[in-house]
Amino acid sequence: MCGIAGFRGAGARDKVAAMLRTIGHRGPDARGLYHDGRITIKTSEGEDVLEAPPSEDIALGHNLLSIVGGPQPVAGDGVLVFNGEIYSHDIPAGGDAHLILDLIEGHGGDLEDAIRFTVSELDGDYAFIYTDGKNLAAVRDPVGVKPLYYAGEAFASERKALWSIGLRNVESLPPGHAIINGRMVKLRGLPQPRKCTESPHELKGLLKSAIRGSVKKRTRGLKKAALVFSGGVDSTLLAALLSEYLNITLYTVGTQGSADVEFASRAAEDLGMDLQVIEVTEEAVRDALPHVLAAIEVYNPMQIAIAMPLYLASREASAAGFRVMFSGQGADELFAGYHRYRRLLEDGNLEEALTRDLENIYHVNLERDDAVTMANSVELRVPFLDLRVIELALRTPTCFKITGPDDEMRKHILREVAAEMGVPDYIARRPKKAAQYGSGIDRILRRRVLPGFDHEAFLRRLMNEGGVVQR
The missing domain is CATH 3.60.20.10 (Aminohydrolase, N-terminal nucleophile (Ntn) domain)
Incomplete structure (x- = not known):
């Protein structure tokens, strides 16, 4: 805002x-x-x-x-x-x-x-x-x-x-x-986990209500908005719900033929929604790098690679007149979407890791995402991080999220909820792939762009000259 x-x-x-x-x-x-x-x-x-x-x-x-x-x-x-x-x-x-x-x-x-x-x-x-x-x-x-x-x-x-x-x-x-x-x-902490007394069916009903309510209240006063869209379960569920309350335009970022572009294109067509595809090239990555780095204010190749699709999507959305963009941020931390959670489940440390990741999401993900969208004068909204959704996710047993150490899907209860709320089955069952990999940006960035970029000199200028980067 x-x-x-x-x-x-x-x-x-x-x-x-x-x-x-x-x-x-x-x-x-x-x-x-x-x-x-x-x-x-x-x-x-x-x-x-x-x-x-x-x-x-x-x-x-x-x-x-x-x-x-x-x-x-x-x-x-x-x-x-x-x-x-x-x-x-x-x-x-x-x-x-x-x-x-x-x-x-x-x-x-x-x-x-x-x-x-x-x-x-x-x-x-x-x-x-x-x-x-x-x-x-x-x-x-x-x-x-x-x-x-x-x-x-x-x-x-x-x-x-x-x-x-x-x-x-x-x-x-x-x-x-x-x-x-x-x-x-x-002043106030996150909701405290409490023992789950609901059946899986009851818990799914509560999650449906909470996610829908979170989306609805975040659309108050809006007639249109953008959604950063990978064609994964999180963003597709948001697309389906957002379309009930306002005019929504989807933005997908990726190299030609990348997984995100292919899945997003098919999902948008099946949902009957407007999709804008932003094709990633080496030139586009090279041009965006100083703006992304100036926004996130720290040199970390993985953080840059994660931030860049959102920066490019919000830049295009801003040019099209959007002031608000939605994101599926937080769903993986709440419902155990990352690959590393399988090992943590096997070690008996999954619940502790999920709580720690949620407590740290502000400086690992949220500050970065806010910075790159607001660099383009676009506010980011994250419905999965509603306090009611968080409270329900924290009390959801881990066996409803990951079934075992060999579970390639993960986020099972959210996938079932999404399928029951109108997400196509091939999306609900699509395995998680991080944005920087699904878009193809990480490979371009690490192999062709970062090796020739003097990030230390750039950050010195950023600190000494007030942080302004000319477009």
Whole structure:
């Protein structure tokens, strides 16, 4: 939805303004800045100045990607900037940011208590920063779908924003945590696993309801959206459900004749849905590499290879006028889709590994995926990481996910659910193949593009020059 930034200290206004310029791609529709009693909102139509609580050494900023809701910061007794979507309440006319502001200030009293109450009331994907002019709090959702980085009491949606003001020891705020006046506080964790008492039939019914509900609430207010589509079970299930609520366009990335392109083309035809195929060539990979690396902010060949299909898909979707893209991210961690889970099952460590992977998904996958889509001014939504879906997946017995160490399919209960919800049988039974391999990008990247690329020099420039890469 946007990019946010906040800072406490000398030169706060100028530092937040610099951070907003660095992450301008996250919100091209409006820019808002709060400092010392004034909120300044700039749009293509001009500039508005609003009154706000005084503060000499705290500034907050916001870049708007207009989907639902208007420009920020928003003000009451305090000031708030927000990134994300809230699904648990009827949203006020001013948008989600006003809802959170009302919850915090309606609770009153100690700020930490008010923040705890607010987070307990929220169902959604979010990060926000709040100040009453004296106190400063930065908060992240319990799954970590929306990013927030910090260095001291400086906060931003991307690391490069903090680099742009000379900060280097940048950390990712853990999911479900806040930093309140410089102190880390845990607010809310993931749902706790509990013993499954349902039959397989009952559990599948609950999963169907939860996945459908997650998709439905994430389409609220939308008329159209894009879906990154591999032709696998996760994305095909989402395609079938999304088509019930809005106009959906599928985007598939791959080399000519690659597995993803072939399966996606057949599935889209059978579903009667619009598919845009983005053909991958060496030239396309070479051209995209600096933009992908600038987005994910770390050199890791596997992370680059995973990120690139999503970057290319969201770039095309953005050019076609889409502001929201859906992804099947999280299904493999919830339902044991990866090949390595077979060995972990054999060793007796599967449940522990699934929990650990879910706890770490924010910095392994989610921050990367958010960065590459928002580099193209497209918000990514991930229905499988809804709290209700997570709660059901955590209590699903592992034998419903993987039947044994020789199980080539994995994710059995999700495959059965998908087949019962309209996914073609040949897709429901298609073995998992990672995006970087199914698209053919990994081979091109490792063999032909990365060997001649000076990533160390590139990352030095990224840190020293504010993270801007020209297209």
